[in-house]
Amino acid sequence: MKIWLYLSIGLSVGTVSGSLGTGGGVLLVPALIWLCQFKPGRAAGTTLAVLMIPVCLPAAWKAIGQERVDLEAACWIAAACAVGALRGASLVPSLPEPLLRLWLGGLLIAIGWQFVTSIMSNSAGASGVATALTGITLLGEILSARRRSTVPAPSPALALHGPLGPEIDNYIGFQGEKS
Numbered sequence: 187m188k189i190w191l192y193l194s195i196g197l198s199v200g201t202v203s204g205s206l207g208t209g210g211g212v213l214l215v216p217a218l219i220w221l222c223q224f225k226p227g228r229a230a231g232t233t234l235a236v237l238m239i240p241v242c243l244p245a246a247w248k249a250i251g252q253e254r255v256d257l258e259a260a261c262w263i264a265a266a267c268a269v270g271a272l273r274g275a276s277l278v279p280s281l282p283e284p285l286l287r288l289w290l291g292g293l294l295i296a297i298g299w300q301f302v303t304s305i306m307s308n309s310a311g312a313s314g315v316a317t318a319l320t321g322i323t324l325l326g327e328i329l330s331a332r333r334r335s336t337v338p339a340p341s342p343a344l345a346l347h348g349p350l351g352p353e354i355d356n357y358i359g360f361q362g363e364k365s
Contacts, residue, residue, distance in 0.1 A: 191221060200241060209237070212297075215290060226286035227278040234275070 195217045203209025214236065218229035249255050278286070 188222075195221060196236070203237075203241065203245070209241075211290065212294065216294075219287075226283055226290065227281075230278065230286075231275070234271075 195214070199209045199213045199217065202213055211230070211233065214233045215226070215229045218224040218232060219226060222229075224232065246255070250257075
């Protein structure tokens with residue numbers, strides 16, 4: 187039964203990924219978390235293993251054959267992405283599961299919102315997506331630095347309570363009164 191679930195997830199994600207150029211973090215990670223009860227770090231690692239050679243290489247080869255790839259851009263972005271991926275993968279073991287879920291959810295909401303608003307305003311919205319990605323990356327840097335530090339952060343933005351839940355409140359060092 188588990189194998190059929192994995193095959194169904196793979197076929198669905200592969201079809202969408204091949205069509206739209208997305209699938210790993212957007213579809214496969216949530217599918218593994220929700221349908222297979224993987225922890226976010228394990229879902230992300232499994233996704234990397236799944237997508238690396240057997241999925242990305244044939245799809246990229248097809249896109250190159252159809253002259254839909256800017257090879258110069260792809261090489262530069264791939265080099266930087268490899269460094270970022272190594273850095274990001276090394277952070278996962280030190281981050282709590284609720285924070286990983288928060289990042290993924292925030293990223294999906296930001297990208298989804300940008301697509302919806304770009305349709306309504308009839309513009310591409312690339313700057314908004316770049317801004318959202320930069321903001322989420324900076325938030326990750328702040329929180330991961332905070333985890334390594336014993337000094338409380340003075341920012342009121344880091345002292346949220348309620349919507350983020352007690353796990354995140356404890357993680358970011360919320361000192362205020364709990365309701």
